[in-house]
Amino acid sequence: MASLPATIEDTVDLLATQDYVLGRDLATVVFLALKLGKPLFLEGEAGVGKTQIAKALAGALGRDLIRLQCFEGLDASSAIYEWNFSAQMIAIRTAEAAGQVDRSGLQSELFSEDYLIRRPLLEALSPHPEGPPVLLIDEIDRTDEPFEAFLLEALSDFQITIPELGVIRAETPPIVILTSNRTREVHDALKRRCLYHWVEFPSVERELEILRTHLPDVSETLSQQVVAFVHQLRQEDVFKKPGVAETIDWAKCLIALDAVALTPEVVAGTLGALLKYQDDIARMSGSEVTRLVTEMRAQLALAS
Amino acid sequence: MADAARPDGKLVDNIVLFTHALRKAGVRVGTAQVQNALQAVIATGFTRRADFYHALRATLICRQKHLETFHQVFTLFWRDPEFLDRLLQTMLPLMQVAAPPPPKPDAAQRRAAQALWDAAPAKSDPPMREELDMDMRFSWSENEVLRAQDFEQMTAAELVQAEQAICQMTLPAPPVRSRRFVARPTGSRPDLRRMMRRAVRRQGEIDRLALKAPLPRPPDLVAICDISGSMTVYARMMMHFLHALTWSPNKNWGKVHGFTFGTRLTNISRGLAQRDIDAALEVLGRDAPDWQGGTRIGDALRAFNRDWSRRVLGRGAVVLLITDGLERGDINTLRAEAERLSLSCRRLIWLNPLLRWDRFEPKAEGIRTLLPLVDSFHACHSLDSLAGIAAALQGGSEKQRLLAAC
The missing domain is CATH 3.40.50.300 (P-loop containing nucleotide triphosphate hydrolases)
Known part of the structure; x- marks a missing residue:
């Protein structure tokens, strides 16, 4: 301990x-x-x-x-807590059948730790x-x-x-x-x-760290792109902003699809792992995704 | 006891008169309380004003909402000369057109003054009510105008009427069946715990079934209130309505959350939580920045859905939407957002204060969009009093009739 x-x-x-x-x-x-x-x-x-x-x-x-x-x-x-009523009921019947008449004994037996459900x-x-x-x-x-x-x-x-x-x-x-x-x-x-x-939602660096800790086999480029994209998405006017759990889920999806880098097509196909409201998905589909991916690439290029 | 007060015989009379003034200002004071007050004053002595004030307050006031009224009545009754000047300024605003603006009256001051001078010429003309005709459809302002609102203070009579109206009001929404149970002989489920306790008392003899039934819980109420230009005349009444909903003892609804919108959405629940109506009105007028601006119902509902619906609609809340339905923004946004709202709340009640004709036909596009999405529709034919609003909610929904007229 x-x-x-x-x-x-x-x-x-x-x-x-x-x-x-x-x-x-x-x-x-x-x-x-x-x-x-x-x-x-x-x-x-x-x-x-x-x-x-x-x-x-x-x-x-x-x-x-x-x-x-x-x-x-x-x-x-x-x-x-709750009392175990069925067991108590049986105990009462047994006591009845045995002809037990000691009232206080019955009470202390029925309401003892044995019949207590924690x-x-x-x-x-x-x-x-x-x-x-x-x-x-x-x-x-x-x-x-x-x-x-x-x-x-x-x-x-x-x-x-x-x-x-x-x-x-x-x-x-x-x-x-x-x-x-x-x-x-x-x-x-x-x-x-x-x-x-x-x-709060974590910062880019911390979310990257979280992603690396949980999914060590994701390539560095992909995880950087994933985190940058999710952060971009959180800036948008969406009904439910994706949490860290969604980021990890999404990265798992991308691994399963053998994606090496984010493209608008890949993102559009897996958006359901990030956004959980139909309105949000409808809003983000098509040109919006392309715009976000372009912006994300520009941002990463700027950072490096 | 009266003997003890004898040295200053007038004091007893004055204290009694003071309690009369309090009663007129809307504070219920019983005779026993007056007696307590006299005893308290004798006990504390009549040497310091602060002692006297607190002795009276402790004995005469038993509700937080009356503290402000007490303070004002006390200040006026046990008068200080400067205060009278200030009061005169607020009572006769027409007299000093050229003079610098009077200091803003404190909350509840008007009620206090009325209680003391019944005959005083209070501002008698209520704000003129606009006669609204079809032209109002073109009366929104295009630009977002941000301004705060100054409300006239409430009179004691208004408060009494409001309390009565709200106490008797019921919502067109049934109580929610909660998951808690209450012991009831006609219940549908056995209450094992109670049965066992009973059995133990009778040597294990189970003589009858103890039953329980689900305990109904009143739904929470979320009021979303339009404060744009076309609704301005009614703003004071609506804010009073929301305040009364929050504070009047009525078992038909639980917590009340208030929102206002014109061009943007504001949560006014904190303001409504002010116990004194005048203090609340002041906060409300300041809190919402878009009084008398344009109307964008769709955008406001969108903001509500995104930021607040998950926080306030969680427990089966009923939404009371108070708006004229004259939408300035995009109709498609309005449709989508109103649909989401109606799906995420338990009941969506629309109270439309501007429809004052029985033969009204919903021509405006915003109204036609909203109408099929609400659960019940109530037109308020007179917004002069809260009783009117309460009556409108009491009456049956007019949704079907209006839908047929579409």
Whole structure:
């Protein structure tokens, strides 16, 4: 098990072991979150690596990753714990058949750890042999305000009350990472308790580095062209700007097609890997793609 | 207690009078509160103005929205002489045509003044309402004119009427079925958790099914409001409407997000979050840069779709589009963007404030383009009052009738 990083540089190196390339800004926030034990709130466009950082962090520190995927109507029974009703039912029937009449005995048996189904939040607060786990609360914006209010309590005290069992408190609080795609504004009260970071699209150099790390067998020219083209595309007025994940996907597509360099035809054929809205594809088809490819070549020529 | 106040017998009378003034300004003050106020004043002593102010405020005001009104009424009632001059300037703007412009009245000042001088000649003539005829189709301005808007302050009577109108309003949009459950004897699913608790209390005897049903949730509301030249006369009323939607206690909708557009789209939710209507109006007038400009509905909807729809329409929001539908820009853009909007929201309600004839036939191209894409269409025949808007939304959709007339 790796220990927590001592400096910001250590944080960069630590995450680099998991093939996660990050800028100084994000590294600072991650370092502070680990150092101060505060939840980390990451917001940004889809596909900029918000979820990935939790995975990388868990991998690098050798901790368990516990993921709570949020959705509308998420409630206590799917987020914290639930009683195993069918098992309880059977236990009641058995007790009945055996003629057991001890009421308090039945109650303490039915509502014991044996019949408890642990959900992610409770799991994250329980002790782990590898040290406190990484708790990823993904897409918090998908859930509703009542659950957010509940999280407030759970994240500030790291304790949960189960009426039948009592208070369960984490001995060492987990490393909490919350992500949001901003389909809804998350309440200020929750953000206030976290370190907030808006994850930007990476710069050209960093995206190149990411591409090299993930796909080492792409030729240098192609990866430069790919990154330059994607950056150009992000400047355009498109509905959904392609994220880093799309860049990597697209580069994989190009490898599969044995492309050595970007041409308007190749780009037009694989645009679906980058743009996910029909309007965007329609807007970019034909002469627009040619224009972008020409501009991208001019830019690369200028740079070299 | 009254005995304790005896040394200054007039004080009790004055405090009671002051609460009367507050009531007239729209703050509901109960007799028990007045009694508390008297006790508080006696306890704090009548030596420092600030103490007196806060003692009264703490006892008489229990809502944030009334703080500004309280402040104004207090300042006027426990008058300082200079203030009166300033007030006179704002009340009689015609008197000093040549004089330098008066300082801008603070929010809620008009209400406070009215509460104190019922007979005072308030600005009585409301802004003239343009009689609109078919010429308005040619009345947009071609150029983008950017200007801020100064709104007249609200009167207490207007606020009361608005609150009543909005409280009774329902939206032509049913509540959303949420995934949360509530215990209900007529529910459709067994509530195992409750059943088990009950069984344990009865030695494991399961005597009846506990049931639960999905809890309905009111949809969020996104209001997109046209503030271009042809809608200017109604701008104040519309902003008041949006503010009332945001703040009035009504269970028919959840969160309210407001947007305005003329030639560009502005998110005015922050302004609407101001509790006092006058303060909100001031922010709104300043925030949106394109008051009384031209109309480019298509471009505005495009900006909304691109930048905001994913942020505010995520949870099954209802969109209330308030526009006359007189499009200056490209009709094809309008069609494409309105279609996207109607597909991405739960319901698209169009409130058209300019159609004041029952026999109106949708001739303008923008209107004919928008009409088939909206879920329900409501024409507001009088925009003088919020009650008119509420009534228009209450009535049935006129979409079918207008479509037939196309």
